[in-house]
Amino acid sequence: MTILDRIQILIDEKAQGNLAEFARITGIKDPTIRSWLSKGHVRLTSENLNKICESTGTSADWLLTGKTPRKQVVVPPPLKIVGGRQSLFAGNAPQSEAYYPIPLVSGLVAAGTPSELSEDEIDDWIPAIYHKDWCPHPEKTICVRVRGVSMWPTIPDGGLVAIDLAQADAQKLRKKIVAVRRDGGVTIKRLFQTDEGTWIARPDNNDSVEIFVLPEPTLPDAILGKVVWWWGRQ
DSSP, X not given: OOHHHHHXXXXXXXXXXXXXXXXXXXXXXXXXXXXXXXXXXXXXOHHHHHHHHHHHTBOHHHHHHOOSOOBOOOOOOOOXXXXXXXXXXXXXXXXXGGEEEEEEEXXXXXXXXXXXXXXXXXXXXXXXXXXXXTOSOGGGEEEEXXXXXXXXXXXXXXXXXXXXXXXXXXXXXXXXXXXXXXXXXEXXXXXXEXXXXXXXXXXXXXXXXOOEEEOGGGHHHHEEEEEEEEEOOO
């Protein structure tokens, strides 16, 4: 597969084969794209390479060589600590190393009926101050917004939760709040194991009936990660 073949894939996927639309998306002149296709080969300038990669979310390595991964590696934006009241931290102001931008993943996660969770789409970044005791893997932590009241009063409808994808061992997560894969979606529940050894994911809200049984063979795939912290408006 050539570079031109891979560009054609992007044209088909991102613009449904419409060259004018692909030109609009990438910011590359329409005649330039048509010239590539008519000649059967392409010589990409660094400017056009960057335009294609940035507008389509494609890695330059994949476009040029075909090597995976195809998607761009998402790099957290740098954070800058601005001045504030010194008394806030009583002389122990956190250093910049204590901050890590955590991606806010698009889509709602259900506290109730499972909903879709897509790790590929990032809506925003949450600048969070963290400590290794409660956020030990910031580079493997994502934020999602919760929908529903099954975890009330612990987590309100519309609250944000941070999920540590590196903590997914059910044996270490008894009675902890976790993100559970269910029916093609993800839901937030508290994990329990009954006296008989059955694993269940249940809500904190006693009025909710959303209780799921997690069969032992599927348990490793069912637990997406541990909810390490959350916050929401009262």
